[in-house]
Amino acid sequence: METPAPSDWSISRSKRCFDFLIALLALFLMTIPMLLIAILVRLSSKGPALFIQERVGQKGKLFAIYKFRSMTAGNGAGPSHTRGGDRRITAFGRWLRKLKLDELPQFYNVLRGDMSLVGPRPKLLHHEYIPNMPYRPGITGAATLAFRHEEQLLSAIHDSEIDRYYDRHIKPLKAHLDSHYMSHATAWSDLRTLTATMLVCLVPVSVPKPLQRAEHPHAPEPQIEAVQ
Numbered sequence: 001m002e003t004p005a006p007s008d009w010s011i012s013r014s015k016r017c018f019d020f021l022i023a024l025l026a027l028f029l030m031t032i033p034m035l036l037i038a039i040l041v042r043l044s045s046k047g048p049a050l051f052i053q054e055r056v057g058q059k060g061k062l063f064a065i066y067k068f069r070s071m072t073a074g075n076g077a078g079p080s081h082t083r084g085g086d087r088r089i090t091a092f093g094r095w096l097r098k099l100k101l102d103e104l105p106q107f108y109n110v111l112r113g114d115m116s117l118v119g120p121r122p123k124l125l126h127h128e129y130i131p132n133m134p135y136r137p138g139i140t141g142a143a144t145l146a147f148r149h150e151e152q153l154l155s156a157i158h159d160s161e162i163d164r165y166y167d168r169h170i171k172p173l174k175a176h177l178d179s180h181y182m183s184h185a186t187a188w189s190d191l192r193t194l195t196a197t198m199l200v201c202l203v204p205v206s207v208p209k210p211l212q213r214a215e216h217p218h219a220p221e222p223q224i225e226a227v228q
Helices: 013-029 031-044 091-098 106-112 142-146 150-154 159-184 187-202 209-214
Strands: 050-056 062-068 116-118 138-140
Touching: 013 031, 013 106, 013 116, 013 187, 031 062, 031 091, 062 106, 106 138, 116 187, 138 142, 138 187, 142 159, 142 187, 150 159, 159 187
Parallel strands: 116 138
Antiparallel strands: 050 062
């Protein structure tokens, strides 16, 4: 299936300026909270405060993504996707992930131009499914909101089947949601998506009806095939 062309907004200088200013403001306001989180990560488990990993960005460019570490350092073998109850996640990390605070360092990625505020989540090199993606990956996006309970969904899948299940059932739906969103994205739709993201982080329940279209405004509700 051919990937829809991006909207003018999704690849515009205006979007980049918007991202830069919001990221700069967020980093300024969150400097002290982020320092406290970094200290607590270090105190709560052995290992560095930050998790750094290579991801695929705009037009296939590789970059280093930054997160607060939420898993045990040197966690060993296991599925590449986490699920609810994953023993590799630390007690403090579980709290960080629930409120999405582990993603805060990615405002630095936005400031650098590696990422946008809204866009498909940046993929590992072997997970990329939008070849030469014309827009920047984002901190949040249509698929991120639609699959905000992904770890709970995957908790029903056996460890040995998680990666295969994800590739067959979740990954195509995410690609569909994200490509449709980015082909119709506007400044207003990005603002709705950011608002919906903040709401579900603060109050992890369903998004209010006026903002539901921010999750997947131009695609049908994803249907998750049951595991047999």
